Amino acid sequence: MENKKVKHRFITGFTGLRALAVIGVILYHFNGQLFSGGYLGVPIFLTLSGYLVTDHLISEYSQNNYFDYGHFWYKRIKKLYPTLIVMLIITAAYITLFQRNLLANLWQSVITNLTYTYNWYEILNGQSYFQNFAGSESPFTHLWTLAVEGQFYLIWPLIVMLILRLSNRNRITDEPLHKRNVFYVAIILSIISVLEMAALYHHGVDPSRVYYGTDTRMFSILFGSALAVVWPSDRIMHNAGKNQSTFFNVLGSIGLAIMAILVFTVGSQSEFLYRGGMMIFSLATVLIMWAVLANAGRWNKLLTNPVFNWIGSRSYEIYVYQLPVFVFFGDKFKDIADHQISYGFFELLLIVGISELSYRFIQIPFGRYDYKETFDKVWFHLKKMKKIEVVLLLSLVLGIFGIVQSTLVNPHQANHTQLATRIKNNSKKEEAHNKKLAKKIKSNQKIDRPKADVEEFEKEGLTANQLNEASKFSGCAVGDSVMLSGRDELQKIFPRLYIDAAVSRQSAVAVSVLQNLKSKGLMGNNIIIGLGTNGDITDDTLQQIMKIAGPKRHVYWINVHVPTQPWQNADNDMLNNAKGKYHNLTIIDWNDYIKDHPEWLYDDQTHPNPNGAVKYASFIAKNILPK
Structure with a gap:
């Protein structure tokens, strides 16, 4: 039918x-x-x-x-x-x-x-x-x-x-x-x-x-x-x-x-x-x-x-x-x-x-x-x-x-994978390095910095006194893929810095990450934040972070450089407006520093390339360490 x-x-x-x-x-x-x-x-x-x-x-x-x-x-x-x-x-x-x-x-x-x-x-x-x-x-x-x-x-x-x-x-x-x-x-x-x-x-x-x-x-x-x-x-x-x-x-x-x-x-x-x-x-x-x-x-x-x-x-x-x-x-x-x-x-x-x-x-x-x-x-x-x-x-x-x-293009040789490969490798290094670092921090073990690292960053304008202070710097860093791209260089300057950076991370995630680090005794006396690349930073998130930090810890927030996205300016305006609200908050103006140096970035104009990673870490250090 x-x-x-x-x-x-x-x-x-x-x-x-x-x-x-x-x-x-x-x-x-x-x-x-x-x-x-x-x-x-x-x-x-x-x-x-x-x-x-x-x-x-x-x-x-x-x-x-x-x-x-x-x-x-x-x-x-x-x-x-x-x-x-x-x-x-x-x-x-x-x-x-x-x-x-x-x-x-x-x-x-x-x-x-x-x-x-x-x-x-x-x-x-x-x-x-x-x-x-x-x-x-x-x-x-x-x-x-x-x-x-x-x-x-x-x-x-x-x-x-x-x-x-x-x-x-x-x-x-x-x-x-x-x-x-x-x-x-x-x-x-x-x-x-x-x-x-x-x-x-x-x-x-x-x-x-x-x-x-x-x-x-x-x-x-x-x-x-x-x-x-x-x-x-x-x-x-x-x-x-x-x-x-x-x-x-x-x-x-x-x-x-x-x-x-x-x-x-x-x-x-x-x-x-x-x-x-x-x-x-x-x-x-x-x-x-x-x-x-x-x-x-x-x-x-x-x-x-x-x-x-x-x-x-x-x-x-x-x-x-x-x-x-x-x-x-x-x-x-x-x-x-x-x-x-x-x-x-x-x-x-x-x-x-x-x-x-x-x-x-x-x-x-x-x-x-x-x-x-x-x-x-x-x-x-x-x-x-x-x-x-x-x-x-x-x-x-x-x-x-x-x-x-x-079908003939090798994904590992394609131009666009250079950054992805760097981030992936740095992520693996971070996991292995942090396990060893956590033990040294908790036992207050001395961490030596190789002489080659000292010489590398002295060329970038960091003084011997600053590098000496950096070797004793107590704190943690929470960031997204931008920080992950430059984590090796940042770790060289601050050998006792516990860095937790991850791809795709939104700023709100920092709250739970910091709470976890605090409970493990890994937060230290200073907090470096590198978030905002993947979306907006809210007043509520900043308020929660400052509450976790407390009045005695200093928070350094690296502002956002992501010119291809509409939230860049709004995030940076919010951070600038917040400076006056907290005596222990410093905004590191990475956006103003890097915008005239596209050669230090990958083609996405957001993540520092190998040369830019050195500039990224050095610039952060100069804004944190006493002159």
Whole structure:
């Protein structure tokens, strides 16, 4: 018997939610300090996907006692693959021509994106979502979410079909479908996912594994799936009473209010985010979705407007292209921190323009294309090609050439890995060195400095008296990858300094690190902080650090030099304003010192190279040691 064609309701308010989601993501990349939770647009996409896929699946099964899994995937590929493939190849073409330092591992990125396994590739290769300054920045990092959704499309329909088949063994087609077991399974799996996220998150450690993982992010999708069971899309309250309208108006308001509060207050490495915050945001998304679905209040209408319709209908294209624009633009313009508004406006124009072209010339025609007749029409289209199609074809050819060429590039010899290798090596040295140093500090053992180290830094202008004082300097240093890049040289000057530096570290992490060092007796009499490269420094964080330090310890904070990021100036302004509040706080103005010496930095214009590391350590010492 031929399956009945299932008609699905188009929910206009969902398009508005997609618009809000992609706006949040754009704002996060534009100014992660002001829109610290803009990345939470991603759970909106995931929750919507969970609802729509499950609603479609149950609706088709209800009418036909069967779900066409193959046809479902055919439609997904038609909708998602053309834009993804073109984006990957055009990006590869750009890398081949203008940013060849990213050729290493390009082919792996392309293949894993096409197979929807990219999130696990990022996890297995240690690709941090939060570290963009070690030369490992990728224009594909954001595509992890497509991989999570692709894996959901692969597995969840099979699970639901099995549940429905077992729950409806003797069902006649016209009888109601028993589907509540789908709800129970979705909720159980969601709880497991939430608990796993909380368990795998460790404060002070880069949370990328938790952030990327299909297992730890699946609850957002499954919450949407559960809603599809409770409130299918064909259930509309046409004649809702006043109380019902009020209920859904309040419900949607609560959901949106919670989402807004989290977007403006929760940073991407907040402990609260991974231990309940993201779950709360996803549940808030379910509330606003429910209000839209019921159509009993004002929310569907409010989220249905020409602006949201335009953005939402192109949200996939905007999301796919936004990060390549930010990465490539940041590579060519190193002074973004000083031109946030003008550059940001230009980046936005690029994203919107590229997305519109992709929507018009890729999404619409290829989404409607009948691939069964592909081979018969290829020659016909080649003869009828327009200029823009010729340009597109050349870009595709060049991109494919770049992908093939990338297979020949040794990742360890690629220019962009020099900094990553240095940081990785320094991180290993730090761990081994700190174990030995901790024992010497606790036993008050003398630590000799090699004569070669003395001579090296005397050439940098440090006096014998200063180096003698540095050898007795008691304290600890907490930093991010910038300090990690220069840790060897800093350790040479201050042999008793306990240095704890890590990649991707946010300033708030310093609180727990210092508390741990204090409990172990390794804090010493002075504290050097080198944080702010990866995001904003808050007054609350500074206040907590100064409280831990107490009035008798001196805190030296090395300010931020990350000209490609919008938070540089805000962080440095905050630190300058804080100088007058604390008598024992000194700001070391590394930003002013290094800005005229780009030759001392790697190409990212943030991390000191080997020569710059000597300058970095010497400059810090000159600002700490008496003259």
